[in-house]
Amino acid sequence: MKETISKNLFLNALVCPTLGWRLRADDLPDGVASKSPTLADQFRMEQGVEIGRRARQLFPDGVLISTPNLSRAAAETAKLVRAVGPPVLFEATFVVDGYAAKADVLRRIGDSWHLIEVKSNVNLKQELIDDVAYTLMVLSRAGLTVSKASLLLISKDFRLGMEDAKLFAEYNCTQDALVRSSEFQSCWDTIRDGTSAAGMPEPTLIPACKGCELFSDCLGKGIENHIFDIPRLSPRKVDALTQLGVVRIEAIPQDFELTAIQARVRQAVVTGRPWVSPNLREQLNAIRWPAHYLDFETMMTALPLYPDTAPYTQIPTQYSIHKCTAVGEIPSHVPYICDPTLDSRRDLAQRLIADLQGGGSIITYSNFEKTTINGLATLFPDMAGKLSGLTQRIFNLEAVIRDHYYHPAFRGRTSVKATLPALLPGMSYDTLNIKGGDSASAAFAMMALGRYSEEEVEKLKEDLTAYCGQDTLAMVKLVERLSEA
Ligand code: SF4
Secondary structure, three states: OOOOHHHHHHHHHHHHHHHHHHHHOOOOOOOHHOOOOHHHHHHHHHHHHHEEEEEEEEOOOOOOOOOOOHHHHHHHHHOOOOOOOEEEEEEEEEEEEEEEEEEEEEEEOOOOEEEEEOEEEEEEEHHHHHHHHHHHHHHHOOOOOOOEEEEEEEEEEEEEOHHHHHHHHEEHHEEEEEEEEHHOOHHHHHHHHHHOOOOOOOOOOHHHHOOOOOOHHHHOOOOEEHHHHHOOOOHHHHHHHHOOOOOEHOOOOOOOOOOOEEEHHHHHHHHHHOOEOOOOHHHHHHHOOOOEEEEEEOOOOOOOOOOOOOOOEEEEEEEEEEEOOOOEOEEEEEEEEEEOOOHHHHHHHHHHHHHHOOOOOOEOOOOOOHHHHHHHHHHOOHHHHHHHHHHHHHEEEHHHHHEEEEEEHHOOOOOHHHHHHHOOOOOOOOOOOOOHHHHHHHHHHHHHHHOOOOHHHHHHHHHHHHHHHHHHHHHHHHHHHEEEO
16 A cells, blocks of 8 residues: 555546555556556656756756655655745655645745646646646645646747747646645545545446556456447447446447447447448559558657757658559568758658659558648748649558458557557567657657667667568558458
8 A cells, every 4th residue: 555645646536436546555457567668658757857957947046855755855845844944945745644745846935835837748738737736735735825836838939959948838827726726625535535445446437447557457357349449439328338237349239329430340349250341442442553651750859859840849750661563562662761860851851752753652551641741841842842742642541441441359449550460460560679659759869869879879770660661561461451351
């Protein structure tokens, strides 16, 4: 049992008492408890630490409470918040009645305090207000008067090389945080008692279960074809099926209202056979050969890595092209990866135009490639005509699968990570060193930041090329398999 209730635990317990109880009891399945951070997690954490460090530079009078020990940090804070203490505290720590909170920045305003939470987001959203409201609630219980609450977010106007003060945009969220904090206050006793109770609360299926990391060990345990595998099932329908005691797709009553896409998922699961639209062949016949299969990888970082790029600018970093003369016939594979030390988008755009020459289809998986090419066209008006010409040739394979084919093993999804193992079980990403887009993005950003030796960079580039190449090869194989359906 965890000694204290943290912000994360409290906010999760608000949504689901079972989840709150299990988090406090450390009753987590192996896969969740022992999950080591991915490269993407590591990069996000690293950026968060750097943003926190830069935020602290804005308050030169601040004192950092750096001990990782919660009780010692709370004791140190208690001394420093006295009337004669420093004007600004970083990581001020409070433990009250089983609850713990750390304030990123706490600034004195006379006898009261200004609470500032630092976030790597650029846009204000409710979960950030909730974050501030939780800390405000614990500070109030600890006897502090908080007269102002702010969020320090990343400014959209920041560019590489600007001073740290321009990195942040402050949002005064005092009113919203006070309202939310008083709502939280009313749950104080319930959550404290509920999360420390001897027995776990009975789990109840709610829409949030779908995204819960404990789902497969909780209400999803041992249930094949769960109703959550039905795409876009509204919370209203989830509630209605729960009332009927239905958790498996096969048990959904025939007269239960489903959309056409949802009904075909049920049909495929019930019959155990793929659903194939009568128009699938006609759709595939629209591909003009020779065709190019195209996939991009991109990166988005909170702190810009190149001049004149804004925070979270989506920067294409590499692409893979498999050229096919007919279904499954691959005469060539063309990978391209940018030089991470500089903004190579212009070179990438020029090479892309050259590599996609011809009049055949450009087969992509989703609209992402079209959006990326349009972004390049906006950035480089001198190439806009040629780049727009490429988008006219795009054939979106995922849209064809979504509208014309469903396999029971898709489990309600149409991403390539769902369709590939269902249609081509022997073809997997598991053997690759880079297994996902997030890790590819983080790896490139780390290279751009100069974190690797020359040999490591060369090896990573090979891994990234293999990953992106697998995405286009997967499309080649999917079209082959669908052509046989
Ligand atoms: S699966 Fe649902 S009931 Fe179980 S812990 Fe998660 S949110 Fe709660």
